[in-house]
Amino acid sequence: MYRGSLTDPVRLALAGNEYGSFQLVVAPFWKDLQDVSVSFSQLKGPRGTVVSADSYRWSRVDYVRLKGIDPRDFSARAYEPDPLMPADPFAVPTGEVRAVWVDFLLPPGTPEGIYRGTVSVASGGQTVTRKVEVRAYGFDIPKKSSLETDFWFSLYQWNWFYKPLNYTPELHARHAEVIGRYRVSSIPNDWITLCPQVPIYVEPEGKFTFDWTTLDKYIQNGLKNGSTAFWSALSCNSGWTAWMNNPNVQVTERATGKKVPLKKLIEGKSQYENPAYRDFLTAYVQHLKDLGINDISYYELFDEPNDNSRWLQMIEHHTFFKQFAPDLQLLCYGIDPLQLKAGKSAIGLIDAWAPHLTYIDGAVDKAIKERREKYGEKYWSYTCGEHRDKDGNYSPYCRYDRPYISTRMHFWFAWHYQMDGFLIFAMSGLPDENKKDNPAERWPNSDWSDGGYRGCGTLVYPGPDYQLIPGMRLANAREGLEDYEYFAVLKKSAELLDPAQDAALLAEVNKALEVDKDILSSMHVWTKDRSRLEQKRAELAGLIREVMSITVPQKRLTGIPASSRRREPPLCAPASP
Template identity: 25%
Template structure:
C-alpha cells in the first residue's frame, strides 16, 4: 500500500511479460482506499488499460491517476483471469506533475514566402502546427471502380483565402477520368485524450475525466470532417489539409493519367496560382468488383445531439445510408422495419413499407447485410430479456429476482416466435434470408451464471423457429458454454481470443466477426484501425466487422470533439455516468451546424472505404494465386505480396486507439497495396 494525497496525480507502472497466457490478459490495477481502509466512493478500482496475453516480451504497463477527495492510500494489483506463466519487474508508484503537449513550434514562414504545399499520406492526420517542407510530385495508384484520395498540407506566412481547383486526369489515347471531388479538412477541438470515463457521482456534479487516457492522442485541434467546399480560409502560420479524391470507373483504360491541382488566392486580382501541384495517377489493368463483397457494418442511429439532425432518423436514414454506400460501408438494418402488432392475442406484421425499403437497400444500394429488425433484439449486458409484445420473459416482476433463467415463460416464447416466424418466412419467400443475421445481445455478462443460462434458453427458442437462423452476439470473448447456441461470434480484434482459438471456432462451422466499439476515436495521429480492420478480417478469417454508430452525437461535433457524459445502466439497479471515447459513434457529421442540408464525411470514413477496397485487392490476389497454381504457373510474386500485406497486422495488438503502435509505419500500407496490384497485373 502507498500513501497518497487527495487531488495528487500518480504514475503507476510495472514491467510484465508472459508465456502462453490464455483466457485472459495481465493488467495493472489500483484500489483507492480511505483512511479507515474502506474503498473510495469515487471509482475506487481503476486500471491502466490494455494488458498483455499469449506470449509477449517485456512490456511496460503504466498510467497516471488523479486521486479523489477521500483518498488516503492506494494498493497496486497485477491481475489476470487467465492461465499461463507471468513475470513482473520494476513496479513504480510516484507522484507526478501532469502535463500534456500544448502546441508544437514550427519555424515561421516569412509573410512574403511562397505558399508551402506538400502531399501527405492520407493515413496521416495533418495538424495546424506542422511544418511543410518540399517534396516530389505525388503519384497515386488505383484500379477501375476505385476511389483514391490525395491529401495536401498547405501553410502560409500570412492569412489568405485560397480557391482550390483540380482538372480531370487525362491519360492514354485522350482518355479522361471524372473530375475529382474537393474537400477542405475541418478541425475540431479535443479537451482530454480518449478513453471510457466513468463517473458515479450524482447528476448535478460537474463531470470531467480524471483517470488515465487510453489512446495515443493529446488535447488540441484534430482534423476530422471533410467539408464539401473548394475554398480554404488559411490562418497565418498554420497548416491545414485539402483532400482531392479521384475515381476511375470500371474498365477505365490502364496507364498513366496526369493533371494539376491549383491553389489560387481569392481576391488577389491575379489569375496566377499561388501554388500548383502536378500529379500522376496510375490506373491499373483490372477493376474492383461491381458490388462490395466485404461487410463493414455501422449502426445508423442518432444520439442525444440529434437536434442537429432535424426530422430525426426517419428524415436522415436514407441520406446517411446513401453516403455510406458511396463509401462502401453497410448500415445495420433495413428501415423502415416491419410493423409488428398484437391483434386478438397474436402477433401480426405489415411488410408493405419494409419490402419497398428492402428492394432499395439490397437491389439499388447493393448492401450485403442487414440485421433482423431490432424488435427481435433481446438483451444487453447484465439485463434480463425485454418483454415480447406484452409478455415478460420470466414469472414475477422485473428484474425477476430468483427466476430460473433457463426456463422462459411459454407465453413469452409464443409471442416472440410468432414475430420471428412471420419475419423469417417472409424474407425466405423474398429470397433475402441469406442477407440477415439476428443480433441477440450486446456484450452480455458471460461470467455470470444466470446470463449464461439466459443466453442458452433464448438461442434455443430462436432455433426452434428455424435452426438456419444465424444468431450473432458481440461477446468480445469466446464463451465455450455458448458454442451450441451462437452461430456468429463478435470478438475483439486485438487478442482477447487467441488466434488458434479463433481458428478452432471457424473449424467448428461457426462464423467470426470483429466487434469494434470504442476503437475509432478521432484523436489518434493515424487513421490506422479504420484502414486496417479489413486486413485483420482477411488474415484471421473474420467475414465482417461491426461498429456501433456512424452518426451518434451528443454535442455539436464541430464545436466539441468529445461526448457528454450520459446515464447508463449495465444491469438492474446499477446506473452510472459515462463519457465515450472522442468521436466514438460518429464518422459522419450533421450538415446543419455549418449551414448544409447533407451529411458530412470524415477522414476516418474515407480511410474505412480505402480499407474495404484494399480487401478486394487481397481477395482478388488470393483467387488469382489459386487459379495460377491450378494452371501450373509460378505464383511466388503473388504469394510474397499477399504475405507482406497480411503481415501489416497481427494479433495480439494494442487496439485501435493506439494508431502509432498498430501501424508504426503508415507508408507500409500503400507499399504493400502497390505490390499486390503489381502481382495482380
C-alpha cells in the same frame, strides 16, 4: 511539419472502383483569403483515354475538440482533424491554415497507364495549381465489399441533436449514398426509429401480419449503396424482441380498422408464448428470405453476455429461436466457441461467431474456422475500444488521437484471420456535449466535442440540413477495405491458374497472400508506416496483373513484362491521409 515536395505531382496508384485520397493545405502569407475554391481538370491517359474531372470530390477538413486533455502533456492535442465538410467556398485568415481533403474515384474499366491532370486552388483572382498523376493498374476491385460490414448506423441519438429528427426512407437514401462511398453497410440498426414504421395487423382469425413496405425502402437504399450485412434485430440488446413484447404497441384490427394495444391480445402470455412475437419471427424470416438477404442478416439480442445471468438468458432465448425459427441467423458480439459459462456452451445456438479482435488467439481462431468448415458458421469480429499490452502498444481502433492507419489496419487483421465480417463500433454516436437546445449553438457553429470518448462510437456527424458528414477515420477504414480487396482479387484470380503449369507463380501468389510479419506481428504490434502498406499493395497489384495476363483475355492489360510490372515502386500522395 510537412517535409515533402512543394512541386512534385500528387501521385496515386489505383484499381478501378477504388478511391485514392490526398490533402492540400491552404496557407495565406500576406492577407486573408476569401471564397477559396478547389477545381480539377480532366486526366489524360494513354491512347487518348480521358478520365472526367467528375471523378474528384473535395471537402474542407474540420476539427474535433478532445475533452479532458492534460495541459501539461505537450504530446496531446486539444483538437484533432476528422469531419469532412461539404465542398463550399471558405475563408482562411492570415496566420492560420486550412486543409482540403480530396477523394478521387478511378472509374471501373479504366485501361492501364498513367493519367495526368491538375488540381487548382483559387481565391481573390489568384490560382495555384498542382499536377496530379494517377497510375491505373488496369484491373478493377469489386464495387461492393467482399467483407461483410456493419458499423451500427443508428439515428435515435441524432433526435437529441436535431430535436427532433423525423427520419424517412427519403432522408435515409441521402445518408446511404454517402456511407456507400466508404464501402460500409448503411441499413439502419435502429429499432426506436424503424419498428414504429412497420404497421402490425391482427387478422379476423387471430393471426398477426406485417406491412414491410417502409422497412423495405430502408433495406433497398442500403443494398443499392453496397450494404453487405443487415442487423435484423435493429438493435444489439432489445430491438424487435422488445417491440413485439411491448404491451403498449398499437395493432390494427384488419376487420374494423380499429387500433388496439398489443396488451389486449397477448395478456397472460410469456414472451415465448406470445402469438404476436411468434408470428413476427415466422413472417420476418420468410421476408428476409424473399428479399434474398437472410444469409447476411444477423439477429442479436444479447450483446457481450459476459456475466452468468445474461449468458443463461441468451442460452434460453437462443434455444427458443432454434426451435421456433431455426433459419433466423443468430450472432452475439463477444462470444466464441470455446466459452463456457455456468456450465453452458453456445455451440449449436450461434450462426456467426464474433469475438472481440483483442480476444482472438490461436485456439479461438482455430475453433471458429473448424466450425465454419463443418457447419457453415461465419467468422466475425469487432472492436469497441483499444487494448494495450504491458509495453504500451495498442490494438487497432478508431481513436482521434491515434494515427489514421490504426483504423485502416482493422481490415488487414480481417484478411489475416480470414474473417467473414467486421464491426467497428460505431457509426453515429452523439457525445452529450453536442446536444444543444439552441440551433444557432449547434455544431458546426460550435466545436464538436468527443465527450472524452476519443472517437468511440462516432465515425459520421449530423450536419446542417440533415446532412451526413463523413470523417477522415471513415475514409481510412475505406482504404483498409480496399486493401482487403487486393488480397481477395488476387486469391480469386489465382484460382484459374493451372496447378502444374503455373506452380511457381502459384507459390509466389500464396506467399503474397499472407500478411507479412513486419506489417502485422501481433494484436498490439503492427506497422504505423503507411508506405509499407503501399509497398505491399503494389506487390499484390503486380501479381494480379501477372495472373490476369494468363487467365484473362488481353482487353486492358498492356502486356508489360511481369518482372517489370511487379517491381514498380508504389506511388503515394506527397501529403498523404
